[in-house]
Amino acid sequence: MTETATDAVRPPEAAAPLLELRAVNKSFGAVHVLRDVHLAAYAGQVTALVGDNGAGKSTLIKCIGGIHPIDSGEYLFDGKPVTVHGPRDASHLGIEIVYQDLALCDNLDIVQNMFLGRERTNGIVLDESSMERMAADTLAGLKVRTVKSIRQHVASLSGGQRQTVAIAKAVLWNSRIVILDEPTAALGVAQTRQVLDLVRRLADQGLAVVLISHNLNDVFEVADRISALYLGQVAAEVETSAVTHGQVVELITTGRSDGVADARPTGTEVGTEVGTA
Amino acid sequence: MSGVQDDKTSETGHLHAMAEVAAIDATEAGDAVPEAAATEGAGMSVDTAPSPWRRLVSSPVVMTFFFLAVTMVLFSILAPGKFGTTSNFEQLAQNVAILTVVSIGTTFVIATAGIDLSIPSGIVLGEVFALKALGLVTVGSGTAVDVASEDTTAWYVVVALAASLLSGLLLGLINGFTVGYMRIPPMLATLGTLGGGLGIALLLQNGVNTATYALNSVATGQVIPGLSNLVLIGLLVVGIGYVGMHRAVFGRHTLAIGSSEESARRVGLKVERHLLKVYTVGGLASGFGGFLSVAYFSTTSVAGHSTDNLQAITAVALGGTSLFGGVASIIGTLIGVWIPAVLQNGFIIIGVQPYWQMVAVGVVLILAIYSDQLRRRSRSRR
Numbered sequence: 001m002t003e004t005a006t007d008a009v010r011p012p013e014a015a016a017p018l019l020e021l022r023a024v025n026k027s028f029g030a031v032h033v034l035r036d037v038h039l040a041a042y043a044g045q046v047t048a049l050v051g052d053n054g055a056g057k058s059t060l061i062k063c064i065g066g067i068h069p070i071d072s073g074e075y076l077f078d079g080k081p082v083t084v085h086g087p088r089d090a091s092h093l094g095i096e097i098v099y100q101d102l103a104l105c106d107n108l109d110i111v112q113n114m115f116l117g118r119e120r121t122n123g124i125v126l127d128e129s130s131m132e133r134m135a136a137d138t139l140a141g142l143k144v145r146t147v148k149s150i151r152q153h154v155a156s157l158s159g160g161q162r163q164t165v166a167i168a169k170a171v172l173w174n175s176r177i178v179i180l181d182e183p184t185a186a187l188g189v190a191q192t193r194q195v196l197d198l199v200r201r202l203a204d205q206g207l208a209v210v211l212i213s214h215n216l217n218d219v220f221e222v223a224d225r226i227s228a229l230y231l232g233q234v235a236a237e238v239e240t241s242a243v244t245h246g247q248v249v250e251l252i253t254t255g256r257s258d259g260v261a262d263a264r265p266t267g268t269e270v271g272t273e274v275g276t277a
Numbered sequence: 278m279s280g281v282q283d284d285k286t287s288e289t290g291h292l293h294a295m296a297e298v299a300a301i302d303a304t305e306a307g308d309a310v311p312e313a314a315a316t317e318g319a320g321m322s323v324d325t326a327p328s329p330w331r332r333l334v335s336s337p338v339v340m341t342f343f344f345l346a347v348t349m350v351l352f353s354i355l356a357p358g359k360f361g362t363t364s365n366f367e368q369l370a371q372n373v374a375i376l377t378v379v380s381i382g383t384t385f386v387i388a389t390a391g392i393d394l395s396i397p398s399g400i401v402l403g404e405v406f407a408l409k410a411l412g413l414v415t416v417g418s419g420t421a422v423d424v425a426s427e428d429t430t431a432w433y434v435v436v437a438l439a440a441s442l443l444s445g446l447l448l449g450l451i452n453g454f455t456v457g458y459m460r461i462p463p464m465l466a467t468l469g470t471l472g473g474g475l476g477i478a479l480l481l482q483n484g485v486n487t488a489t490y491a492l493n494s495v496a497t498g499q500v501i502p503g504l505s506n507l508v509l510i511g512l513l514v515v516g517i518g519y520v521g522m523h524r525a526v527f528g529r530h531t532l533a534i535g536s537s538e539e540s541a542r543r544v545g546l547k548v549e550r551h552l553l554k555v556y557t558v559g560g561l562a563s564g565f566g567g568f569l570s571v572a573y574f575s576t577t578s579v580a581g582h583s584t585d586n587l588q589a590i591t592a593v594a595l596g597g598t599s600l601f602g603g604v605a606s607i608i609g610t611l612i613g614v615w616i617p618a619v620l621q622n623g624f625i626i627i628g629v630q631p632y633w634q635m636v637a638v639g640v641v642l643i644l645a646i647y648s649d650q651l652r653r654r655s656r657s658r659r
Binding site: 086087088091099103104105106107108112116117119121124125126 | 520524525526529530532533535536537540541543544545546599602603604
């Protein structure tokens with residue numbers, strides 16, 4: 001491992017990533033979607049996951065979220081190997097995924113959505129006032145000021161507000177990692193601004209954030225590190241400050257770029273030495 | 278706690294919250310928020326109260342309640358001393374009680390964007406199972422079917438009730454399994470069990486009805502003086518349904534699945550299992566309705582319930598529960614059950630051909646659905 005490579009990924013304080021996937025493989029029938037994929041997410045950092053359509057981004061996050069089981073490889077959380085069999089296992093670990101759409105139920109209000117599947121009860125009846133208070137506190141803690149009433153139905157919210165609620169829902173549960181699938185797709189300029197600010201705030205509060213995005217402006221604005229996927233393989237894992245826009249485009253479209261020090265743990269041999277920095 | 282005001286408006290229980298959150302951020306004030314305020318006004322706090330008329334037409338429950346109140350007042354004026362009497366209301370309440378029980382069950386089904394056409398078979402099976410169970414209890418030289426109403430015991434009632442609920446449970450489980458796990462569209466799945474269930478009931482009865490007076494006291498007795506048991510049972514079921522739908526996790530998940538099945542699945546709800554439960558609730562309600570029916574009418578009526586499914590669906594839809602799922606109102610269903618009954622009763626009393634009731638119910642139903650559509654449209658406009 002060269003000096004430049006170790007420098008390229010410099011985790012903030014703790015060297016160990018909060019979430020790490022090593023040499024993960026996933027096939028659907030004959031289609032080998034993920035090949036020896038490595039991914040690391042660090043607390044307090046935004047890790048952008050970029051790649052063209054079909055590069056395997058969605059499959060990768062569904063593997064993290066427990067929707068698809070991985071065929072082989074290691075899934076490490078907080079340095080310990082774990083197995084994740086379903087969405088509940090993932091959220092149990094503190095991993096929350098905000099899907100691009102289908103994250104919220106339109107006919108339920110903000111509080112109902114934020115607590116869906118994890119309602120607080122008082123005997124057999126729902127404990128509305130405590131849920132409402134927690135939801136309000138969470139939104140206030142994220143400095144969300146755009147929703148008029150937390151009893152508003154989600155259907156009446158704008159795209160940015162919906163995304164905000166979906167993210168707030170993810171952090172309500174003392175989650176430690178939030179994975180955002182294209183949170184700014186289909187948003188206007190001002191709303192994108194809001195969501196990106198929120199993403200940054202999550203990381204500043206100490207969460208590990210994985211941001212999937214097609215929009216490199218967004219990526220360069222908020223991400224600390226960039227992982228580029230190309231045809232199911234990791235093309236590069238680099239610090240954002242170490243690369244240019246053009247280089248990332250090259251990584252996405254061709255899988256390599258001159259001058260980009262690939263910071264993956266040496267090659268794809270599993271688990272030899274990781275994070276020795 | 279600063280901005281939280283406990284302002285429970287009707288059953289939707291909107292608790293408005295948070296001055297901080299309510300403060301509109303400048304970045305988005307330009308587009309989304311004011312429009313949201315204009316369209317979702319009914320649930321908002323102090324600001325931007327919409328005109329009373331808009332509120333009225335934007336809430337099917339309010340509109341149908343308004344309609345019910347107006348018709349009742351009209352009939353009272355047109356037939357003084359006849360329509361608006363206590364005895365007439367007692368009669369009306371008894372007439373709608375069984376349909377109320379069944380409709381509460383089907384409200385849950387419709388809230389998932391499903392439908393239950395098998396209600397008639399549920400009711401008839403409930404009747405037949407109750408009767409067959411009574412037939413298994415020997416009393417003297419005969420069976421419990423033949424005891425006089427004053428000689429009945431709690432034991433006969435319990436046996437019959439258990440049998441009715443068992444039939445409802447089985448029907449509901451079959452409905453729930455076919456809809457939830459086999460992914461058969463609810464309309465077809467329950468059309469299948471409608472025919473199948475009725476067929477089994479007719480086979481068990483050889484196509485003829487049997488009378489029994491053993492369960493009479495369940496319907497006509499008065500545990501609370503002045504209130505017939507049948508009406509009391511109906512009210513209790515409404516209460517249970519209200520808590521189950523609007524105050525409990527069960528209803529929350531039911532509405533979530535009706536709103537977006539995929540979103541519900543993503544948060545980890547077990548959609549198939551919940552659908553199984555919801556259709557089981559529907560089946561149990563039908564079976565219980567059958568038990569009440571045989572108690573009230575003192576006989577099975579294997580051919581007498583063929584439109585009960587449509588009546589129940591009408592009541593649920595009139596009450597503002599959306600056939601597209603995700604929106605439901607138990608109180609609305611209660612109102613929806615009363616409208617056709619009041620119209621029929623009122624028309625007979627004032628001497629109008631009662632067939633006009635069918636016409637009137639049809640018109641009201643379409644108007645109610647239209648107002649639901651208006652609300653949905655205005656709400657999803659961004």
